[in-house]
Amino acid sequence: MDWLHTLMPIAGVPIFWPGLVILGFGVGIIGGFFGMGGAWMVTPGLNILGFPMAFAIGTDVAHMAGKSLISTMRHSKFGNVDYKLGCIMVFGTIGGFEAGAQMIMWLERIGEINVVVRWLYVVLLTLIAWMVFADVAKRKRKEREALATGKTLDPLATGLEWHKKLHKINIPPMITFKVSGIRCSAWLPIGISFLTGWLAGILGIGGGLVRMPALIYLLGIPTHIAVGTDLFEVAISGLYGAATYSYKGRVELLAALIMLCGAAVGAQIGTVATKYVKGYGIRIFFGLAVIGCELSIIMKLLSGIFPNIKPITDQAATVTVLGAVSGISLYILIAFLKGVHEERGQRRSPKVSSAHAD
Amino acid sequence: MPRYWSKLLGLITALLLFPAQMFAAGGGADLPDLIVLVADTRRLTGLEAWWGNLYNMGHLEFALVTVTVIPLSGVVLGLLADVVMSRLGIDLRNRALAEH
Numbered sequence: 359m360d361w362l363h364t365l366m367p368i369a370g371v372p373i374f375w376p377g378l379v380i381l382g383f384g385v386g387i388i389g390g391f392f393g394m395g396g397a398w399m400v401t402p403g404l405n406i407l408g409f410p411m412a413f414a415i416g417t418d419v420a421h422m423a424g425k426s427l428i429s430t431m432r433h434s435k436f437g438n439v440d441y442k443l444g445c446i447m448v449f450g451t452i453g454g455f456e457a458g459a460q461m462i463m464w465l466e467r468i469g470e471i472n473v474v475v476r477w478l479y480v481v482l483l484t485l486i487a488w489m490v491f492a493d494v495a496k497r498k499r500k501e502r503e504a505l506a507t508g509k510t511l512d513p514l515a516t517g518l519e520w521h522k523k524l525h526k527i528n529i530p531p532m533i534t535f536k537v538s539g540i541r542c543s544a545w546l547p548i549g550i551s552f553l554t555g556w557l558a559g560i561l562g563i564g565g566g567l568v569r570m571p572a573l574i575y576l577l578g579i580p581t582h583i584a585v586g587t588d589l590f591e592v593a594i595s596g597l598y599g600a601a602t603y604s605y606k607g608r609v610e611l612l613a614a615l616i617m618l619c620g621a622a623v624g625a626q627i628g629t630v631a632t633k634y635v636k637g638y639g640i641r642i643f644f645g646l647a648v649i650g651c652e653l654s655i656i657m658k659l660l661s662g663i664f665p666n667i668k669p670i671t672d673q674a675a676t677v678t679v680l681g682a683v684s685g686i687s688l689y690i691l692i693a694f695l696k697g698v699h700e701e702r703g704q705r706r707s708p709k710v711s712s713a714h715a716d
Numbered sequence: 717m718p719r720y721w722s723k724l725l726g727l728i729t730a731l732l733l734f735p736a737q738m739f740a741a742g743g744g745a746d747l748p749d750l751i752v753l754v755a756d757t758r759r760l761t762g763l764e765a766w767w768g769n770l771y772n773m774g775h776l777e778f779a780l781v782t783v784t785v786i787p788l789s790g791v792v793l794g795l796l797a798d799v800v801m802s803r804l805g806i807d808l809r810n811r812a813l814a815e816h
Contacts, residue, residue: 424790
């Protein structure tokens with residue numbers, strides 16, 4: 359079965375290439391659906407396939423840029439990308455990312471890097487998961503209350519509404535973002551993107567995992583537009599990351615291109631699936647993905663604290679990540695297939711009825 | 717503008733303009749040199765051998781080609797996938813915006 363393995367010209371390791379296509383496909387689906395690059399899924403996946411860790415990170419970042427571009431193109435056609443907001447946020451994201459990267463070097467010098475990064479990751483993911491499910495619970499309560507009084511809730515109503523307070527910050531220039539349907543101080547998206555970029559720089563991730571919830575809960579933009587706009591950001595920051603990692607010689611372009619073949623299809627499926635799933639469906643599954651990611655990091659932390667159980671916890675962390683990726687991509691794939699089937703049925707039915715009328 | 721807002725604004729501006737200086741202050745400890753990796757081109761032929769040699773000669777051209785090829789391939793593959801999706805017979809231009 360030699361033809362199933364291809365030699366990577368730079369890393370010099372033979373890689374099972376169908377694994378790269380499958381990984382790209384799965385992460386493409388999840389990325390297009392949630393608006394994130396998915397570094398937490400791809401890096402361990404590439405490592406398992408045989409890439410040294412430095413190449414796994416660099417190759418992941420490079421493929422992330424191409425994949426997010428594909429998803430952004432598709433989301434853009436649905437009107438899900440707020441380019442004005444995205445362009446303003448780019449400055450904050452890049453500034454924050456550099457600040458985070460510098461902080462990592464400082465932590466490296468004082469020798470606290472691994473512990474700080476992992477614990478920060480756990481705290482942050484706990485906060486995000488809490489935010490998602492607290493929001494869902496509050497929205498349900500509002501729905502019940504509206505039902506009890508015989509009213510109907512606005513389709514765009516949300517549970518947590520922190521953004522309303524943040525929109526009251528009146529520091530000029532005030533900007534209207536038509537696509538997102540918000541008006542706020544330009545410093546709000548810049549500040550939020552700086553903070554999320556800083557976190558991404560510290561954690562060594564693309565940033566979608568923190569930026570997507572920040573766009574929803576702090577900026578108050580609809581879920582679908584948060585997903586599309588975040589992908590635009592991921593594409594730009596991914597390209598920036600690809601440039602820096604390739605300059606450091608840690609990108610395997612061939613692997614990134616093979617992954618892109620799977621990701622091109624997966625990203626389209628994930629993006630189109632957002633058409634058939636309501637905002638809160640996306641939020642709930644995003645929360646579950648965050649929990650999956652958090653569990654895998656807790657297991658990595660446990661293996662550091664208890665070296666005796668390291669082989670078990672490392673395996674369990676891998677199984678958790680791959681299980682979360684497979685389970686969530688399967689859900690999105692089913693939502694996509696069901697949606698396409700129903701839409702085609704609806705499109706066909708008027709013709710059938712008009713034929714009967716004739 | 718309240719005083720705390722101007723302070724916050726000043727801090728954000730300083731962080732944006734001088735992130736390296738703000739976070740790396742007090743540095744000076746020598747960092748180990750970057751490990752130099754070399755691609756083994758003896759087993760490579762054709763385009764792969766050219767790619768491996770480009771990597772070995774210097775990373776600038778390698779980086780430039782990478783950041784050109786990645787978005788280009790993304791656009792080409794995205795357009796190809798678009799053609800496939802358009803044959804599914806669904807509306808790929810409109811969607812209803814609803815949270816619930």
